[in-house]
Amino acid sequence: xxxxxxxFRNMVLVLTSITLVAAVxxxxxxxxxxxxIEASKRAKQENAIMEVLPPxxxxxxxxxxxxxxxxxxxxxxxxxxxxxxxxxxxxxYSKNGFSGEIKIMVGFDAKGxxxxxxxxxxxxxxxxxxxxxxxxxxxxxxxxxxGLNGSRNNLNVTKNGGEVDAITAATISxxxxxxxxxxxxxxxxxxxxxxTGATSVENEVAQxx
Amino acid sequence: MAANSNLKTxxxxxxxENPVFVLLLGMCPTxxxxxxxxxxxxxxxxxxxxxxxxxxxxxxLKNLIPxxxxxxxxxxxxxxxxxxxxMVMQAYVPALYESLGLFIPLIVVNCIVLGRAEAFAAKNxxxxxxxxxxxxxxxxxxxxxxxxxxxxxxxxGKVFSMTIFPENYGMLLFVLAPGxxxxxxxxxxxxxxxxTTKN
Numbered sequence: 001x002x003x004x005x006x007x008f009r010n011m012v013l014v015l016t017s018i019t020l021v022a023a024v025x026x027x028x029x030x031x032x033x034x035x036x037i038e039a040s041k042r043a044k045q046e047n048a049i050m051e052v053l054p055p056x057x058x059x060x061x062x063x064x065x066x067x068x069x070x071x072x073x074x075x076x077x078x079x080x081x082x083x084x085x086x087x088x089x090x091x092x093y094s095k096n097g098f099s100g101e102i103k104i105m106v107g108f109d110a111k112g113x114x115x116x117x118x119x120x121x122x123x124x125x126x127x128x129x130x131x132x133x134x135x136x137x138x139x140x141x142x143x144x145x146x147g148l149n150g151s152r153n154n155l156n157v158t159k160n161g162g163e164v165d166a167i168t169a170a171t172i173s174x175x176x177x178x179x180x181x182x183x184x185x186x187x188x189x190x191x192x193x194x195x196t197g198a199t200s201v202e203n204e205v206a207q208x209x
Numbered sequence: 210m211a212a213n214s215n216l217k218t219x220x221x222x223x224x225x226e227n228p229v230f231v232l233l234l235g236m237c238p239t240x241x242x243x244x245x246x247x248x249x250x251x252x253x254x255x256x257x258x259x260x261x262x263x264x265x266x267x268x269x270l271k272n273l274i275p276x277x278x279x280x281x282x283x284x285x286x287x288x289x290x291x292x293x294x295x296m297v298m299q300a301y302v303p304a305l306y307e308s309l310g311l312f313i314p315l316i317v318v319n320c321i322v323l324g325r326a327e328a329f330a331a332k333n334x335x336x337x338x339x340x341x342x343x344x345x346x347x348x349x350x351x352x353x354x355x356x357x358x359x360x361x362x363x364x365x366g367k368v369f370s371m372t373i374f375p376e377n378y379g380m381l382l383f384v385l386a387p388g389x390x391x392x393x394x395x396x397x398x399x400x401x402x403x404x405t406t407k408n
Contacts, residue, residue: 003272006275007275011277015281018286022289029296030296036300037296037300037303040299044303
């Protein structure tokens with residue numbers, strides 16, 4: 001078969017049909033993969049929530065909390081064991097990472113103590129900032145944030161007068177991580193102090209770098 | 210005879226014209242995604258799929274596409290396959306999708322893919338194009354996996370996340386961007402040495 005001439009009509013026809021076929025193919029695959037993509041995103045978030053809360057709790061409500069001066073809302077997932085309020089998982093973020101946004105899920109018990117955390121998204125330097133995934137839940141020196149309380153403890157790196165050891169050679173990532181944790185606590189305490197009877201906490205979070 | 214020439218086409222991509230070590234094409238994903246062996250392998254396989262499919266479709270359509278619009282036509286074909294790969298990966302291997310991130314859509318502008326479509330598939334039969342795409346893809350995958358393994362091992366003491374030696378002895382440099390250039394340069398040197406001694 002001879003090659004089609006490059007006439008205007010041929011070119012328009014060929015390009016149009018190729019793009020049409022491509023569009024149909026993409027559309028159908030989009031429909032096919034839409035469900036699994038949603039499911040895997042949901043599963044990831046649910047896993048993260050469960051990871052940072054005590055076992056056998058139920059999520060009975062979600063609050064969207066905005067903090068003044070912060071661009072995006074924080075999500076608070078309230079956890080109940082039976083009818084008793086046992087804490088919440090807070091989805092928080094920081095835009096001050098070394099590269100890009102850091103998203104983490106932090107679990108608090110009813111008294112505001114950190115139960116655990118899970119990093120949802122980060123683009124920090126491999127081998128340095130990426131250590132945050134385990135660093136702050138490793139028992140070594142003062143780097144473990146589990147058990148610390150958002151109001152009693154100063155959740156800052158030791159260099160800035162806080163109580164938490166920064167990741168070696170990744171102070172910026174550590175600062176961003178702790179910033180996210182502090183905001184998670186203020187989002188949590190704003191709504192639940194009344195509920196839990198804990199004393200209300202001043203917003204100590206404001207000055208961060 | 211025919212089988213022989215197909216094998217030759219295949220090996221041509223893997224060794225003689227290895228896209229990374231010899232042609233030096235597609236350097237952006239090569240340097241960017243190979244911070245670990247599994248990332249290199251994933252990126253290589255995704256590119257192989259695109260190369261293979263795009264090569265075959267372009268070869269099928271080569272007589273239907275007027276010369277003057279061939280580049281846009283090829284790009285549409287390639288972009289379609291890349292987007293397919295992207296959606297499928299996002300659905301079924303979300304972890305890998307996340308670590309490769311932006312580099313998946315960037316396969317569209319990978320010079321190897323368009324280069325093979327233009328230089329090989331547009332002039333050869335579907336069958337031959339299939340082998341060319343497969344060979345080039347495997348060559349690319351091999352190179353990326355090798356580079357990823359080297360960097361992961363030297364940088365963190367692990368290969369495919371299995372610890373070979375303690376991380377504290379790793380040279381972090383190799384996981385970072387400069388390490389990609391250094392490791393690639395040494396690999397190319399070794400590859401060239403092997404190639405010349407073989408001839």
